[in-house]
Amino acid sequence: xxxxxxxxxxxxxxxxxxxxxxxxxxxxxxxxxxxxxxxxxxxxxxxxxxxxxxxxxxxxxxxxxxxxxxxxxxxxxxxxxxxxxxxxxxxxxxxxxxxxxxxxxxxxxxxxxxxxxx
Amino acid sequence: xxxxxxxxxxxxxxxxxxxxxxxxxxxxxxxxxxxxxxxxxxxxxxxxxxxxxxxxxxxxxxxxxxxxxxxxxxxxxxxxxxxxxxxxxxxxxxxxxxxxxxxxxxxxxxxxxxxxxx
Amino acid sequence: xxxxxxxxxxxxxxxxxxxxxxxxxxxxxxxxxxxxxxxxxxxxxxxxxxxxxxxxxxxxxxxxxxxxxxxxxxxxxxxxxxxxxxxxxxxxxxxxxxxxxxxxxxxxxxxxxxxxxx
Amino acid sequence: xxxxxxxxxxxxxxxxxxxxxxxxxxxxxxxxxxxxxxxxxxxxxxxxxxxxxxxxxxxxxxxxxxxxxxxxxxxxxxxxxxxxxxxxxxxxxxxxxxxxxxxxxxxxxxxxxxxxxx
DNA sequence: GTGGTCTAGACCACC
DNA sequence: GTGGTCTAGACCACA
Numbered sequence: 487x488x489x490x491x492x493x494x495x496x497x498x499x500x501x502x503x504x505x506x507x508x509x510x511x512x513x514x515x516x517x518x519x520x521x522x523x524x525x526x527x528x529x530x531x532x533x534x535x536x537x538x539x540x541x542x543x544x545x546x547x548x549x550x551x552x553x554x555x556x557x558x559x560x561x562x563x564x565x566x567x568x569x570x571x572x573x574x575x576x577x578x579x580x581x582x583x584x585x586x587x588x589x590x591x592x593x594x595x596x597x598x599x600x601x602x603x604x
Numbered sequence: 605x606x607x608x609x610x611x612x613x614x615x616x617x618x619x620x621x622x623x624x625x626x627x628x629x630x631x632x633x634x635x636x637x638x639x640x641x642x643x644x645x646x647x648x649x650x651x652x653x654x655x656x657x658x659x660x661x662x663x664x665x666x667x668x669x670x671x672x673x674x675x676x677x678x679x680x681x682x683x684x685x686x687x688x689x690x691x692x693x694x695x696x697x698x699x700x701x702x703x704x705x706x707x708x709x710x711x712x713x714x715x716x717x718x719x720x721x722x
Numbered sequence: 723x724x725x726x727x728x729x730x731x732x733x734x735x736x737x738x739x740x741x742x743x744x745x746x747x748x749x750x751x752x753x754x755x756x757x758x759x760x761x762x763x764x765x766x767x768x769x770x771x772x773x774x775x776x777x778x779x780x781x782x783x784x785x786x787x788x789x790x791x792x793x794x795x796x797x798x799x800x801x802x803x804x805x806x807x808x809x810x811x812x813x814x815x816x817x818x819x820x821x822x823x824x825x826x827x828x829x830x831x832x833x834x835x836x837x838x839x840x
Numbered sequence: 841x842x843x844x845x846x847x848x849x850x851x852x853x854x855x856x857x858x859x860x861x862x863x864x865x866x867x868x869x870x871x872x873x874x875x876x877x878x879x880x881x882x883x884x885x886x887x888x889x890x891x892x893x894x895x896x897x898x899x900x901x902x903x904x905x906x907x908x909x910x911x912x913x914x915x916x917x918x919x920x921x922x923x924x925x926x927x928x929x930x931x932x933x934x935x936x937x938x939x940x941x942x943x944x945x946x947x948x949x950x951x952x953x954x955x956x957x958x
Numbered sequence: 959g960t961g962g963t964c965t966a967g968a969c970c971a972c973c
Numbered sequence: 974g975t976g977g978t979c980t981a982g983a984c985c986a987c988a
Contacts, residue, residue: 492695494987495788508706531789531988567707574703575717582700583718585692588626589685593711599693600701612963639976649965654976662780670849671885671973671975730978744942757961767980772961789960789988803943810939811953813846818936819954821928824862825921829947835929836937848972885973 487528495530499538504566507547507558516558518548545569605646613648617656622684625665625676634676636666663687723764731766735774740802743783743794752794754784781805841882849884853892858920861901861912870912872902899923 487502489495506512521539525532539556542548547562559565586596605620607613624630639657643650657674660666665680677683704714723738725731742748757775761768775792778784783798795801822832841856843849860866873881879889893910896902901916913919940950 491788496987505706534988537987570703571707574707574709575721578700578703579714579718580721582696583715585688585696588623589689589692591692593715596697597701597711600697603693603698614963638974640974649967650976651966652964655963657976668976669973670845671971673975732978741942756959758959767982768961769981770979773978775961786961787988789986791960806939807943810943810945811957814936814939815950815954816957818932819951821924821932824859825925825928827928829951832933833937833947836933839929839934850972888973891972 487530496534496537496541499524499528499530499535500541503538503542503547504570507562507566508570510563512558512562514558514560514562517554518556518558520555614652614655614659617642617646617648617653618659621656621660622665622688625680625684626688628681630676630680632676632678632680635673636676638673732770732773732777735760735764735766735771736777739774739778740783740806743798743802744806746799748794748798750794750796750798753791754794756791841884850888850891850895853878853882853884853889854895857892857896857901858924861916861920862924864917866912866916868912868914868916871908872910872912874909 489498493501503512503518506518512518519527521532521535524530524538525535528535539548539550543550543556545565546559547565548556549559550556586593605616607616611619621630621636624636630636637645639650639654642648642656643653646653657666657668661668661674663683664677665683666674667677668674704711723734725734729737739748739754748754755763757768757772760766760774761771764771775784775786779786779792781801782795783801784792785795786792822829843852847855857866857872860872866872875886875889875893878884878892879886882889893902893904897904897910899919900913901919902910903913904910940947
């Protein structure tokens with residue numbers, strides 16, 4: 487896995503996990519890979535991987551069964567979706583539109599730009 | 605001036621300066637307030653203010669006349685606009701549209717949401 | 723390490739780092755001492771040391787791995803050599819030769835003087 | 841007059857005065873332009889010009905007749921030549937040759953480079 | 959442990 | 974007055 491520089495690595499791992507859940511690759515009660523497996527596969531310090539697990543555990547998206555591993559919570563899909571939605575609408579959207587207007591773009595233009603760049 | 609927490613203060617000062625230039629409040633060859641003035645007005649340590657000046661000097665947006673002060677460079681407007689545009693298109697736009705699609709929004713919906721929230 | 727007075731200390735640290743690279747004591751991908759280590763060893767404030775690191779990072783000579791440390795970039799040797807060569811040819815050389823001619827020295831004389839003084 | 845950025849302006853004025861003397865455009869007992877004239881002609885702050893005068897007065901190259909102006913001292917030519925020689929041999933020469941060797945240049949190469957660039 | 963940011967305050971060179 | 978450098982020391986995010 488490759489990481490960008492503008493976000494902490496553990497956040498990028500969190501995002502990856504959320505993606506898995508939103509895309510229904512991980513469903514409720516699935517056991518997800520261990521901290522060590524994640525650390526090895528992503529070439530990341532185990533502490534960094536652990537942080538992502540902890541964060542999602544605190545948010546109630548994962549739960550931990552001691553000595554066994556981490557599992558996807560009941561309702562994780564909805565929880566993730568809600569969290570992402572809130573973050574998106576309250577934080578990202580206003581900033582994005584402000585920038586957009588200041589730089590003189592329109593929504594339609596950006597949509598084209600995005601599809602061209604994909 | 606009030607500062608948000610998720611960006612370093614000196615970056616927020618940089619952004620403020622860029623805004624001044626984009627909004628044509630500061631034009632080429634204008635002398636801008638001194639490091640100390642900015643520091644006092646923004647209630648910030650002079651070193652913190654200086655970092656913003658230095659950053660923009662390296663980018664070629666400001667230039668320095670020794671013992672006199674900082675001035676807006678020729679072509680600063682275009683340079684700022686270009687910088688902001690690049691940052692927007694290469695970093696913010698892809699992330700925004702990815703999120704948008706994953707959350708099932710359309711551009712039109714978001715535009716309404718934004719205008720409602722303003 | 724001893725510092726001369728006519729150049730800022732952080733520039734002298736930069737020069738020291740460049741020397742290490744030019745003399746192949748530090749090679750691409752080597753981890754270099756931490757900011758704190760440098761600060762202690764050179765009896766300098768960590769902020770002063772950090773400035774040198776930042777400068778070389780912006781020049782692309784060093785890169786940073788978050789939470790780990792600074793590393794020598796690929797191609798750092800060539801980059802440093804190019805930078806130093808340019809500086810030498812564009813700035814130091816013309817001034818030196820102008821002075822030399824004005825004072826009535828010849829290259830051969832100076833070479834002897836230098837070797838005698840070494 | 842145009843000033844470079846790597847030296848203080850007043851030093852560049854000093855250098856200009858020394859040039860005038862070394863090239864025998866100004867001779868002993870010549871009255872040189874007033875501080876104000878210099879400041880206007882060189883588009884420089886009068887204080888900056890004054891500093892150059894003071895410096896050369898302290899070195900004994902100029903002398904001041906109150907209410908009349910500044911004059912070139914007896915023996916100014918020799919004094920300037922000696923000062924320049926010392927500075928050149930003790931400071932500039934060693935640094936220049938060290939850089940030269942580290943960058944792998946020879947004297948002959950540099951001579952060609954200089955003449956080509958002139 | 960790493961680097962990054964910020965503050966407070968000093969001192970200096972320069973204009 | 975201007976900016977530039979440096980120190981001392983604090984706090985934080987990150988790996």
